[in-house]
Amino acid sequence: MADKRHIVTLLTDFGTSDYFVSSVKGAIFCVNPNVELIDVTHSIPPQDIFAGAFMLRNAYNVFPRFSIHLAVVDPTVGSARRPIIVMTDNYNFVGPDNGIFSYIYKIEQVNRVVEIKAEHYYRSPLSPTFHARDIFAPVVGWLSKGVDPTKMGDVIEDYVKFNIPEPKEFGPNLIKGHVIHVDHFGNCVTNISENELTYERMDQNKVLVINNHQVRLFCTHYAECPDGEPCALFGSAGLLEISIPKGSAAHTLGANRGTEIAIHFA
Amino acid sequence: MADKRHIVTLLTDFGTSDYFVSSVKGAIFCVNPNVELIDVTHSIPPQDIFAGAFMLRNAYNVFPRFSIHLAVVDPTVGSARRPIIVMTDNYNFVGPDNGIFSYIYKIEQVNRVVEIKAEHYYRSPLSPTFHARDIFAPVVGWLSKGVDPTKMGDVIEDYVKFNIPEPKEFGPNLIKGHVIHVDHFGNCVTNISENELTYERMDQNKVLVINNHQVRLFCTHYAECPDGEPCALFGSAGLLEISIPKGSAAHTLGANRGTEIAIHFA
Amino acid sequence: MADKRHIVTLLTDFGTSDYFVSSVKGAIFCVNPNVELIDVTHSIPPQDIFAGAFMLRNAYNVFPRFSIHLAVVDPTVGSARRPIIVMTDNYNFVGPDNGIFSYIYKIEQVNRVVEIKAEHYYRSPLSPTFHARDIFAPVVGWLSKGVDPTKMGDVIEDYVKFNIPEPKEFGPNLIKGHVIHVDHFGNCVTNISENELTYERMDQNKVLVINNHQVRLFCTHYAECPDGEPCALFGSAGLLEISIPKGSAAHTLGANRGTEIAIHFA
Numbered sequence: 001m002a003d004k005r006h007i008v009t010l011l012t013d014f015g016t017s018d019y020f021v022s023s024v025k026g027a028i029f030c031v032n033p034n035v036e037l038i039d040v041t042h043s044i045p046p047q048d049i050f051a052g053a054f055m056l057r058n059a060y061n062v063f064p065r066f067s068i069h070l071a072v073v074d075p076t077v078g079s080a081r082r083p084i085i086v087m088t089d090n091y092n093f094v095g096p097d098n099g100i101f102s103y104i105y106k107i108e109q110v111n112r113v114v115e116i117k118a119e120h121y122y123r124s125p126l127s128p129t130f131h132a133r134d135i136f137a138p139v140v141g142w143l144s145k146g147v148d149p150t151k152m153g154d155v156i157e158d159y160v161k162f163n164i165p166e167p168k169e170f171g172p173n174l175i176k177g178h179v180i181h182v183d184h185f186g187n188c189v190t191n192i193s194e195n196e197l198t199y200e201r202m203d204q205n206k207v208l209v210i211n212n213h214q215v216r217l218f219c220t221h222y223a224e225c226p227d228g229e230p231c232a233l234f235g236s237a238g239l240l241e242i243s244i245p246k247g248s249a250a251h252t253l254g255a256n257r258g259t260e261i262a263i264h265f266a
Numbered sequence: 267m268a269d270k271r272h273i274v275t276l277l278t279d280f281g282t283s284d285y286f287v288s289s290v291k292g293a294i295f296c297v298n299p300n301v302e303l304i305d306v307t308h309s310i311p312p313q314d315i316f317a318g319a320f321m322l323r324n325a326y327n328v329f330p331r332f333s334i335h336l337a338v339v340d341p342t343v344g345s346a347r348r349p350i351i352v353m354t355d356n357y358n359f360v361g362p363d364n365g366i367f368s369y370i371y372k373i374e375q376v377n378r379v380v381e382i383k384a385e386h387y388y389r390s391p392l393s394p395t396f397h398a399r400d401i402f403a404p405v406v407g408w409l410s411k412g413v414d415p416t417k418m419g420d421v422i423e424d425y426v427k428f429n430i431p432e433p434k435e436f437g438p439n440l441i442k443g444h445v446i447h448v449d450h451f452g453n454c455v456t457n458i459s460e461n462e463l464t465y466e467r468m469d470q471n472k473v474l475v476i477n478n479h480q481v482r483l484f485c486t487h488y489a490e491c492p493d494g495e496p497c498a499l500f501g502s503a504g505l506l507e508i509s510i511p512k513g514s515a516a517h518t519l520g521a522n523r524g525t526e527i528a529i530h531f532a
Numbered sequence: 533m534a535d536k537r538h539i540v541t542l543l544t545d546f547g548t549s550d551y552f553v554s555s556v557k558g559a560i561f562c563v564n565p566n567v568e569l570i571d572v573t574h575s576i577p578p579q580d581i582f583a584g585a586f587m588l589r590n591a592y593n594v595f596p597r598f599s600i601h602l603a604v605v606d607p608t609v610g611s612a613r614r615p616i617i618v619m620t621d622n623y624n625f626v627g628p629d630n631g632i633f634s635y636i637y638k639i640e641q642v643n644r645v646v647e648i649k650a651e652h653y654y655r656s657p658l659s660p661t662f663h664a665r666d667i668f669a670p671v672v673g674w675l676s677k678g679v680d681p682t683k684m685g686d687v688i689e690d691y692v693k694f695n696i697p698e699p700k701e702f703g704p705n706l707i708k709g710h711v712i713h714v715d716h717f718g719n720c721v722t723n724i725s726e727n728e729l730t731y732e733r734m735d736q737n738k739v740l741v742i743n744n745h746q747v748r749l750f751c752t753h754y755a756e757c758p759d760g761e762p763c764a765l766f767g768s769a770g771l772l773e774i775s776i777p778k779g780s781a782a783h784t785l786g787a788n789r790g791t792e793i794a795i796h797f798a
Contacts, residue, residue, distance in 0.1 A: 005565060005566075007561060009554060015450030016282070016305075016307055016308075016309060017307055017309035017450055018321070018450050019306055019307065019325035020449075021305075022275060022306040022307070023324075023325065026273075026275075026325075026328035026330070027328055029302070029330055030329075033273065033302070034271075037304075038561075038569075039553075039554065040551055041548055041550065042548075043549035046450070046451050046452075047512055058551045058555075059551035059554050059558075062555045062558035062559055062665065063561065063562075064558070064562050067558075075488070075512055076488070076489040077488060077489065078486070078487025078489050078490070079488075080489075081489075127502045128499075129487055129500075129501050129502050133328065183550050184552070185578050185579075221610025221611065221660035222611075222661060223607075223608040223609065224610070224611075233660075234661075235659075235661050236555070236659045236661050246579055281716030282548070282571075282573055282574075284590075284716050285573065285590045286715075288541060288570055288571065288573070288594075289591065289594045291570050292570065292591075292594035292595040292599075293594055295568070295596055296595075299537065299539065299596065300537075303570075312716070312717050312718075313778055341754070341778055342754070343753065343754060343755065344754060344755050344756070347755075393767075393768045394752050395753055395754060395765065395767050395768050396767075396768035399768065
């Protein structure tokens with residue numbers, strides 16, 4: 001069993017210049033030194049729950065079954081907001097009940113959501129400002145050792161989810177959506193999926209408008225598009241993104257999160 | 267014994283855009299591939315020994331007993347400054363003898379400090395500019411394999427420590443301290459601990475003054491304080507910090523490391 | 533065999549604020565959870581193949597034999613550029629055939645270069661924009677499990693390499709080179725090695741000129757040089773670098789990658 005190490009992913013807004021992330025890891029190791037820790041990112045903008053939720057959406061499902069996903073963007077740490085475990089067939093998710101799992105609730109078949117209450121699983125003394133270290137980390141440790149989530153608290157139904165911003169259709173010839181993420185390369189990831197832009201529609205004549213720029217090139221990969229030209233393609237997150245090969249679409253098009261886009265069909 | 271892997275933490279000012287950190291890790295693995303490496307941070311401002319020492323203070327003691335802490339902020343690498351191992355009951359610390367362990371000397375019962383001298387434990391050839399890779403990393407590797415630190419050199423007593431900046435009391439109604447760290451969220455961590463601001467005094471009427479701003483709200487957690495309002499609370503490092511929920515206290519109050527604070531009691 | 537874990541290093545231009553790096557790691561773990569993953573850096577400037585190649589040069593050879601090095605800077609992902617495995621006696625290198633292994637071809641005895649073609653080793657479905665996750669990561673996973681690289685494709689000879697910029701000698705008294713990397717500390721790493729600046733020549737009277745600044749101090753380590761003074765020394769990469777102890781040479785001398793340097797001998 002020695003090589004059967006549980007994988008734990010970590011996604012936070014803690015940054016990497018402080019001791020915060022390492023303390024979470026140390027607290028997990030205190031419970032179970034035999035886990036494999038993988039950072040998703042710690043660069044979620046401070047307290048930006050939506051950005052955390054969207055990043056988790058893109059990150060979680062590449063991991064092997066039974067991985068545990070810890071996601072902490074927690075502006076109201078120490079308040080009445082509840083610590084929870086979200087159970088699906090493949091994964092357990094651990095974090096605050098503030099909407100950070102909204103995409104998971106939408107995409108996955110959720111079996112149970114457990115409000116963590118069993119304080120004997122916590123680190124002691126409990127800091128009121130650092131639940132990631134003192135509650136979430138040890139809970140992750142115990143989960144990785146096989147403790148049943150339902151032993152750690154009560155099943156709840158009224159967990160918090162925010163509305164996921166959906167694109168809108170205006171008749172058969174117009175879809176409006178917006179940029180929900182700008183990635184490291186300046187690609188503008190929109191909320192348009194293949195549900196809206198079906199194979200059929202990909203064949204139609206169409207133009208995407210963003211900040212008064214017209215994008216007419218719809219590609220399947222970056223290399224298909226001339227350097228410096230904006231193009232639209234489905235990226236690895238399964239969403240339409242506007243990209244400029246060897247450039248930054250966000251910079252060139254003046255776009256950022258929230259920027260509206262429209263697709264007009266001929 | 268397969269799951270009995272030694273934990274090694276790494277704290278440096280090397281940044282993460284170069285090969286430096288990975289070379290340290292590779293050099294440790296060359297001696298002992300069976301260690302678990304955890305980054306504390308590599309974003310200590312270049313050559314800022316104090317910042318490194320303070321970060322180590324906050325990071326080390328969450329880790330399981332027998333973890334090894336490597337801390338390298340080393341502006342005079344290659345000079346006469348000594349490589350050392352600091353031994354406490356729970357941990358071994360490895361790094362340069364330049365004051366980076368000053369907080370450890372103050373907080374922990376130090377059993378021995380060993381000047382590393384046994385060159386057969388070094389990586390060869392020894393680079394004069396990269397002792398982290400060529401001295402500290404292999405020494406960490408050997409320690410993690412159970413080599414006794416005292417076999418690696420001589421016990422010394424004259425190890426370097428700097429004066430830790432302490433708050434001062436001016437009569438019964440005034441404490442002066444200063445900001446010693448601004449964290450990722452803009453929280454201003456001061457050098458005021460519960461030694462100065464006792465439970466008793468927390469109950470007294472008082473005002474904290476920082477850069478002509480008055481902070482009257484003393485809380486126990488962030489969520490207690492209205493958004494956008496500065497408050498003071500004891501953070502996870504056990505020190506009083508000035509925080510603005512959903513904002514940056516450092517930015518709003520114009521504070522940074524070194525900024526004076528005063529607490530006046532009524 | 534439980535502690536015989538393959539080391540895999542990762543070097544990309546993916547940044548650390550997205551899910552990209554974690555997806556590569558997750559995809560490796562899906563094939564072989566029993567690997568040890570080490571980040572070299574993910575901060576290569578986007579699509580800067582040269583910078584990636586140079587960083588790999590400096591990073592790879594500290595690692596134990598049989599480590600696998602994954603290097604992905606891949607501006608033309610999804611195009612006709614080939615995925616390859618570069619085999620040397622000590623390591624396997626995995627990445628795109630776009631020149632990123634140019635330094636390896638120059639320094640190492642390359643046994644074989646294999647174009648990866650065996651799609652049953654890929655992750656499925658294959659994304660056209662994320663070969664690091666869908667091709668390179670599983671290939672690394674299978675290599676770490678002992679699959680022979682030559683089972684994954686065909687040996688090729690016409691792999692891509694760029695010309696490595698070499699210093700030039702103008703008679704016996706002048707060498708010209710340039711800065712090829714500025715590191716985290718502001719040190720300006722040049723392409724001058726001990727091949728050009730031999731022991732003999734290090735003893736000669738000489739001056740290094742960079743952006744009209746004259747550097748006369750040639751040292752062996754940083755601490756030899758007065759604070760704030762520019763000096764030249766051979767750094768841990770085996771290349772001459774211009775450094776300012778407790779300062780940034782790049783900033784003070786206005787230098788960056790590409791800046792010319794000249795060494796005049798008396």
